[in-house]
Amino acid sequence: MSGKNQFSLLRSRRFGPFFWTQALGAFNDNVFKNALVSLIVFQVATTSSAQSNIYTNVAAALFILPFLLFSATSGQLSDKFDKARIAQLVKVMELAIMLVGLVGFVLHSIPLLLAMLFMMGLHSTLFGPLKYGLLPQVLQKDELVGGNGLIEMATFMAILVGQILGNVLIDTPVYGPWLVGAATIAIALVGVATSRAMPKVDAPDPGLVINWNPFTETWRNLGQIRGNRAVFLSCLGISWFWFFGSVFITQLPNYAKFVLGGTNTVYTFLLTLFSLGIATGSLLCERMSGHKVEIGLVPFGSIGMTLFGADLYFAHPTLATTQGLGIAAVLATPGIWRVIVDLVLMAVFAGFFIVPLFALIQTRSDPARRSRVIAANNILNALFMVVAAGLSAVLLNVAGLSIPQLLLATALMNAVVAIYIYTLVPEFLMRFLTWILVNTLYRIKLEGLQRIPDEGPALLVCNHVSYMDALIIGGSVRRPVRFVMYYKIFNIPLLSFIFRTAKAIPIAGARENPDLLEKAFDAVDQALAEGEVVCIFPEGALTKDGEIAPFRGGVERILARRPVPVVPLALRGLWGSVFSRRDTRLGRSRLPRRFWSRIGLAADEPVPADAANAAHLEQRVRALRGSWA
Template structure:
């Protein structure tokens, strides 16, 4: 049963225990990691910024190295076995690691702690494919963005709380090491208990034969995802996000100490701001996307990441003169508020960027190979993060770049990478333009769109009120839709890019261009034969008076060649908008009078092809629209 509110998922057994299992795992990761970072940066290597940077980057590299080595095997395990059982074994491993970690903290044994950090990376490597592969199995498509948003929110709040707890406990004189060890053991025990409450998750590929060679299996996984262009480039987008994020997060302790001049509490405060931003952005994705996978948010996110990342440099480009400031002293400095706003909004837009990409990979991957696709994504993530750690070390130490300079360079690279990806996959940019146009101009009330089949061919028929109709329908329906539209609308500047990228089908009247008309019917038939959705406007043009005109016989010709279910749609409230013909009919110039106006889109039950005459469909659309023109 689809949950109308993403937070309602937390009460369901299919999602709740898993949510807390993964959240506690991320929480424990960060208690351990931050205690280690604080121990090194502020105690063992406190006298040297170069030593601090070396150990910080070493820790980041050791944690992600297992993703390179073991992700391919982890993906196979998650596809072959019950994911709940794997989660339980992973939590048992976490508990064992934390028991040994007590000795590492008490003895201040950096080599031992770094080894355990590597093992925690292994723990996360095994859990990664399980985490994102499980969600599409226990959630339906309308819940997927909300579920991913909750997971991302929980992950970054776990980072926030874990970093705070780790930093606080390790700083306590004499007993800090024991407290860190005890806390990590307790968290691991609670996480193990939550994992034992997870219901069984059926294996999508129980007959899979495990390839234990990590190198050949890694190559197989990467080769496989390259066959799905949208998924592959989405994986690259996620990997770039982790490159971008790992540079900022890894340098944040040194940024807090040497650029801002703060103490350990200031670092924790900056991390709090960043984590809250990521959490808010992740949760807002469901509301902004309307319970569907809206990849138009991805370019929106990348723009914000770049703008606020660049401004972060100009807000504080030089090193601090004063050192050891606590949070209250820092907040008394006028310039710091600009830094905080930049960090927070950069994080919010990062949430817009990452959540839709994960949801797209999950929905467009073969269910039997989904965990291996996630594993391939994790391999790419690890490669990008290793490169980020190495490049950061080179630029800071060999090239002499300052920490603000490194962050500026990363933000500028983000713009270049984003432009490159969007030129390769114009669908991202098309959906962004559609999302901006529709959500700037309208507030849409949706009614009955779940009646549109989730799979298989279907013909959508709708009244035609404005030049924005295709964008509104395409942005509201969960599945991709190919539109049949009058060629003059198809060729409108800017909108033409959107229509062409969405593979709309231009059509003309029989007297205008009979050849184009024939091509349009052939294209519609081929699209339906491939099991896709096609939307037509049977009136043959925009309404000139607000009423629904007589439906033409083209719909019957389509169904005669390819009998598929027909779903009547009705647009409401668009008559009188700047993109309708109301002003033209009244002899006035088209001037905008309403922005963000309330409109509606409704769907009725599918009509069998044998009953779908033009007259019957016209009557259904009129009834569906009602008096709200």
């Protein structure tokens, strides 16, 4: 995948029909839901902001309530049965819902339409665990971030186009309700057709006995994901994303009308900006992460969500004094371009936040239980969105906050939640700092890293050129790497936090600190015994002249205690960088020679333990590095 565009997945039968099936489902959800919201805000509740707030929050809560009630059952079904077959049945259910929805729109029956909105929430509940549980079954590991980016892009583009279409159709004089009903039925029919093109997918756990009690199964699912700390906190992060996003999306119609003084077309314009922003951020994740699951993007995303979400308040803190403005009139008002920039960039950073979290859950969950993990995540999502709807209603109607104040409060809460999560799991912040440092200073060309085993213990050996070597390797290799490094480098301020969080192993020479040396070898052996990847720099120190120094015998001592495969690595192009010893050797202060310079990291075929001695590994690393020092 590293040499391919992620859009090439759309041409494959294993992904293409599924992609269009889920996209059409999300599209239909939003045509239906937005036609209903538009009917309420711009036709039923035409004068009262409070009445409009109540209706829109009730609609949002009804749509997500099934996720809370039935996700546990849905996860079991997706783990037990062929996901393609489930998708086909769900699409037939969608068609039936839309037939009833036509009656509701024609009769202008808000209760019936709200009931069908609940049923569409149930439809999405059944599809959710299937959607994210299927991706790791049909995609390669280096396709997973790209596939998730496409799914998130499609979801938010479906929100955009669906809501635009819902607005346009329901606003059509006389025939609006008929057009909405006909469109949703037609979309459901196309979805049935694309679902039938999905290939059969083996059930992960066909012997699973279904627990039909949603309450006990929900409790059990939530208890089980808590056993995997990284997955559980990633689920909390995703749920917070939906809390944050649901507040902004739910309030967007009223923001357009009462804050900017705009018509329905202004709401559509803002929704377009928001959806395009998230779609752009989601698609950029693959390129920014180098085709791997890069959780360092998550803190990056949360920072942008907070900064631009908060600035949205300061860009336009007051309610509009006039109503009924079109797009051109709104664009002429003071401060509007700042609002637009804030909205778009907040959405782009939200895309950076959500895609890596989904990919992390998919890669670190037990394959036999993956759909149930996704279901537990959906339960948390629903709970957070119900709370978001309730809290929004309380803050707006009881506490008396304005819509801009509500959005500011949500952005500030985002900062608090982010700090809390990164305190619990420093790995997120460590990967973020690594990603920022490495990608700010360098452009990395990676070769052969797929040769590093996906599972089981392995020892990496690499030439040692700069103080950044461990960060570059750790930020490029998909698996977590335990580094053995000279204790003085380990203790460098700021970098020390990264190294400690990554569980690096400090080491000293036998003359400096023999006790620390022995502790380091014991820690390496324990890490390998537990199936981890360990990286050492056998030269024992940074190169002083850009050349590779003779490898020391520590690697042989490690392999004598724990025979594991050894993967030679070579760093290229780092000599002369600000973090190498080139200028130190010449007695000059370290100054960067190049900004965003091109460097390389290459991996060779694994060497069996019985053939891996220091001299042979040194020769392999020299050949791998070549003349590009």
